[in-house]
Amino acid sequence: MNFKKKLFYWITLQRNNRIGGALSSIAKTISHALENKNNDNNLSGEYRIWEVLKNQPIHTIFDVGANVGEWSKYVASKLPLAEIHAFEPVEETYERLKINTKSLSTLKSNNFALSDKKEDIQFNYYPTGSFFSSIYDNQLGKEAQKLTIACIRGDHYCLENDIEQIDFLKIDTEGSEHKVLKGFSRMLSEGKIKIIQFEYGDMCIDSGFLLKDYFQLLESYDFSIGKIYPKWVEFGGYGKNMENFILSNFLAVHKSQSSLIKSL
Numbered sequence: 001m002n003f004k005k006k007l008f009y010w011i012t013l014q015r016n017n018r019i020g021g022a023l024s025s026i027a028k029t030i031s032h033a034l035e036n037k038n039n040d041n042n043l044s045g046e047y048r049i050w051e052v053l054k055n056q057p058i059h060t061i062f063d064v065g066a067n068v069g070e071w072s073k074y075v076a077s078k079l080p081l082a083e084i085h086a087f088e089p090v091e092e093t094y095e096r097l098k099i100n101t102k103s104l105s106t107l108k109s110n111n112f113a114l115s116d117k118k119e120d121i122q123f124n125y126y127p128t129g130s131f132f133s134s135i136y137d138n139q140l141g142k143e144a145q146k147l148t149i150a151c152i153r154g155d156h157y158c159l160e161n162d163i164e165q166i167d168f169l170k171i172d173t174e175g176s177e178h179k180v181l182k183g184f185s186r187m188l189s190e191g192k193i194k195i196i197q198f199e200y201g202d203m204c205i206d207s208g209f210l211l212k213d214y215f216q217l218l219e220s221y222d223f224s225i226g227k228i229y230p231k232w233v234e235f236g237g238y239g240k241n242m243e244n245f246i247l248s249n250f251l252a253v254h255k256s257q258s259s260l261i262k263s264l
Helices: 005-013 020-033 049-053 070-077 089-101 153-160 177-182 185-189 204-208 212-221 255-263
Strands: 060-064 082-089 107-109 113-115 121-127 144-153 166-170 193-200 224-229 233-237 248-254
Touching: 005 121, 049 070, 060 070, 070 082, 089 224, 113 177, 144 153, 153 185, 166 177, 166 185, 177 193, 177 212, 193 255, 212 224, 212 248, 224 255, 248 255
Parallel strands: 060 082, 060 166, 082 107, 113 144, 166 193
Antiparallel strands: 121 144, 193 248, 224 233, 224 248
C-alpha cells in the first residue's frame, strides 16, 4: 500500500473522533473558500463586475428578489441614469425596500414576485432572516411564517411596461431562479436579455433544478456561463464536479457580447 492510500485509510479511521471532526472542519472551510462561498458582495466579486459594466451601455436593470434594496442602491451609485425594476413580494420587506431606496428616482419597486406563471403561491417568510425567505422550506426552525404572495411572468411585466430589452437581470430568489428565467422565455428567445446573474446553492436540492439544468437552459438561448470569483468570472462549460451545492453566484452573458465576456 503506497503512502497516499495509507493516508486515506488513516483519515477514514478518524471519521468519528475529534481528529476527524477537526480535519472535516478544515477541509470544509478550504473548499468553501475555493468555491467562493461568500455573502459579502464586495469580497465575492459581485460588486467588482460593475467596475466593468459601468462603462457599458446598460439602461435597464431588473433586481428580482430585491429584499431591502442594498444591491439596487449599489448599482444605482455606479449607473445613476439606469432604470432599475426591483421586485420584493413580502409586504414587510417591501416597505423597507421603499424606505431604503426612496432617494432613487430611477428605481421602480414592485410588491410581487416573478415566476413562470401568473398565480398566488405559498411563501416561507423568515422575519429574522428575510434573505432566506423562499417558496421552499429553508428549515431554519419555527420562525417561518406562511404567506400568500402574487406572481406574474417577467414577459408579461415587460409587455405591460413597454420594456423592449433588459441589459442586466439579477435573480436571487432562494431556489426559484429557474422559475423566474422560464417566465422570460419570450425575451430570452428573442435575444432581449444581455446579462443574467443567478444564485446557485443547496436550495437547488429542494427545487430539483440543478446547475446542469441552468447551463442547459441558458446555453439553449446562446449564453456563455461563468462563475463569479473575487477578481474574475470563470467562463466555461459544465462539469459534474461543479454540482457541489455550495452557495455561489454565476453570470450568464449573451454570446453577442463577446468583448464583454473577455473583459470580465
